[in-house]
Amino acid sequence: MAKAVLTSKSEDFPKWYQDVVAKAELADNGPVRGTMVIRPYGYAIWERMQAELNRRIKDAGAENAYFPLFIPESYLRKEAEHVEGFSPELAVVTHAGGKELEEPVVVRPTSETIINSFFSKWVQSHRDLPLLINQWANVVRWELRPRVFLRTTEFLWQEGHTAHATQADARVYALRILHDVYEDFARDVMALPVLVGRKTERERFAGADATYTIEGMMGDGKALQMGTSHELGQNFAKAFDITFQSSSGTTEHAWQTSWGVSTRLVGALIMGHGDDAGLRVPPALAPIQAVVVLVRDEEGAGERAASLAAELAGAGVRVRLDDRVDTGFGRRAVEWELKGVPVRIEVGPRDLAAGTVTLVRRDVAGEKATVALEGLGARVAGLLAEIQTSLYQEALDRRESSTVDAAGLDEVREAAQVGFARVPWDVIRESETDLAADALTVRCLQEADGGVPGSSAGAGLIATVAKAY
Amino acid sequence: MAKAVLTSKSEDFPKWYQDVVAKAELADNGPVRGTMVIRPYGYAIWERMQAELNRRIKDAGAENAYFPLFIPESYLRKEAEHVEGFSPELAVVTHAGGKELEEPVVVRPTSETIINSFFSKWVQSHRDLPLLINQWANVVRWELRPRVFLRTTEFLWQEGHTAHATQADARVYALRILHDVYEDFARDVMALPVLVGRKTERERFAGADATYTIEGMMGDGKALQMGTSHELGQNFAKAFDITFQSSSGTTEHAWQTSWGVSTRLVGALIMGHGDDAGLRVPPALAPIQAVVVLVRDEEGAGERAASLAAELAGAGVRVRLDDRVDTGFGRRAVEWELKGVPVRIEVGPRDLAAGTVTLVRRDVAGEKATVALEGLGARVAGLLAEIQTSLYQEALDRRESSTVDAAGLDEVREAAQVGFARVPWDVIRESETDLAADALTVRCLQEADGGVPGSSAGAGLIATVAKAY
Known part of the structure; x- marks a missing residue:
């Protein structure tokens, strides 16, 4: 039923992608070229990503902070390779408060320059190291060929910036973020297998000595760079004069890393798991893991559906009750398929009389079962775990065979x-x-x-x- | 001891404020005039504010979303009073991607115009109402007299935007946010009594029919507007053509609200509760409610301090272990006083031998007690509740007497x-x-x-x- 509402994946993958974004109500294009509006359901997915990433980032010892959106143009020029890499993409504020500014300010495309200008103040002694900072923020890169979530003029991300006493410490930390935060999150939360490797010199970040990456395979066989972690060497430490007194009394430049993932991950979710009926969200990520759909509010079905939803919530399931019986059942079923909610529980008067509900899993097309109300909580929890594993395996099999x-x-x-x-x-x-x-x-x-x-x-x-x- | 590190409040209140911001490591000034760097401890306080506000906003039925930073200049002009109010404060991007833009874009000073341009698409029928959206974002208003947290060129905030079928519905919602979110948060989390009232015509928001406000009294007797909630009437609905088909089939303009609080609340915290030793953070807000300070790591004191911290964490206390015995004890005590951590637990070998620790409450200067290790978890929980009440009462008494x-x-x-x-x-x-x-x-x-x-x-x-x- 849902298949009719979307372009088929195999027929026109880019059009299918746009359809999913629009019909699952994930995002809209903004009025300024390349910008996007992240709609509530898309944003709820991003909030779940943030929560899972944030926990892992804090476990890796980094603290959140916030640095200004506006960077003096002169800061960008301090690291030669960095400014060369980012210059073509900059948005520049030339007027503010009704006047022309003396020095134009750049809207941050990334924050190495402004953050490292403060590291220079905060780092004095080896006792101040490692300094481990993360920031959740919006950044702007003027895109010639924007595509929603994948390549937008403004996007949301986290960017980590750290300073260490030795090159070895910096390398260990860049790889720790790569494996323990990014790879772990992709695999265990997004259910996406990723290649974990090193970028070539040609592909590394402007200003870095080394860039590490996680790369996913999308539904059309193309790669998506899902996250990167950089060893910056002493490049920014020299440009911004980040020095410390070592334990032996010498003055040294710090060794640094930076690393980030962005709302592009929502694009990875769509293209990594979506099918011809819409999105398929892995349970560990899903803002709604199960939806209880009331078919018709007759013979106490409404109350039973509500108590069932409450019961599942009590068992730790992220559940939504859909009791919009004024809207046709078929239309609502299609909506939840488009949104990729892993498990749908249909509650109608006829089923209830028999002590059952209909359980529909989203990952396997057409798989429905009539199951007893008794013990439904445990069954749903088990099914969610099974879907998580199954989506990962499906993505892995596709990658291996391609x-x-x-x-x-x-x-x-x-x-x-x-x-x-x-x-x-x-x-x-x-x-x-x-x-x-x-x-x-x-x-x-x-x-x-x-x-x-x-x-x-x-x-x-x-x-x-x-x-x- | 801590008194020496800060200017006294009574001597020079503005200087005292700056000292607290710097020495409690809350924020630094950014390189572009009026911008700020929110340092990890300041940001941890903001994250706690966000969590408590977010929960209340979701309870009020609003969903989070994200709209673009960049707004076409022409959008601002659609509501006459709105553009007049904000024009002097706008930052304008004229160049991007290496070219001059055909239409300059404004960095959002607030998002009524861009959000309502999308409401116009999303609202068609009375069944689409109420539409309740909230956004956490940065906004920019070019400030002539910036002051960190209170009035900054860029600040972080939440802004709610809603559309309703009737004026009465919009009014009820604007007041619900004012009381159930803002007043409740100020009183129960920030321990600050607020006046809840209506702005005069002269003071209302540019483009609103009515502005409601919560106003706190700061330590110097001045007022701080801590949050506002607006009835926008049909002003933006008419400017952006937000219409819906009513249940009786007529076409009507929606009635709207908008509302926001910002990082200015960190300023309210400093000036509402701070004293000559620094910040005093109410326990319900505090990112660190109790700090276990290891005096010297002798005779198993280090292990005991760590297990005590773990025990308190297990009892639901947000606790930090300070085992930096390389740094002098006095210096560390001053640091935690500056940061306003409500309860300090000093663990030294001598105390431990006697089965006791020293318990210091931050809100009452000089109040220390030697207490038994046995039952410390319950005692700390009780003390945190007492401090929360006591800080509120102190602020209320000051306001009443002033x-x-x-x-x-x-x-x-x-x-x-x-x-x-x-x-x-x-x-x-x-x-x-x-x-x-x-x-x-x-x-x-x-x-x-x-x-x-x-x-x-x-x-x-x-x-x-x-x-x-």
């Missing part, structure tokens, strides 16, 4: 049209720039065993090549 | 130099503009019984006049 081991450049080009091509880095190292002509990029480098390489120069590394968002 | 019933304009002028002057509105109604010459304003109008008036035109109203931040 990944090809390629021996040379031609095989890479062919395989990367529809999925991931794995190829020895040594084979394509010199051809990386050529791949760009085919809109292909090296998504990441890994060790043969899947580990994250300490450098892109070593032998035996595997490159994964794909089209990407 | 409020004068005035009969005429001269008495008002005198009393309002050091506190609040209450005066019949009929007596000063014609002189409201004259008061401005003395930097005095009518903070709010109330019924004789303290109720919120339905209009400023009625007889028997009481005006409260004060200096204000």
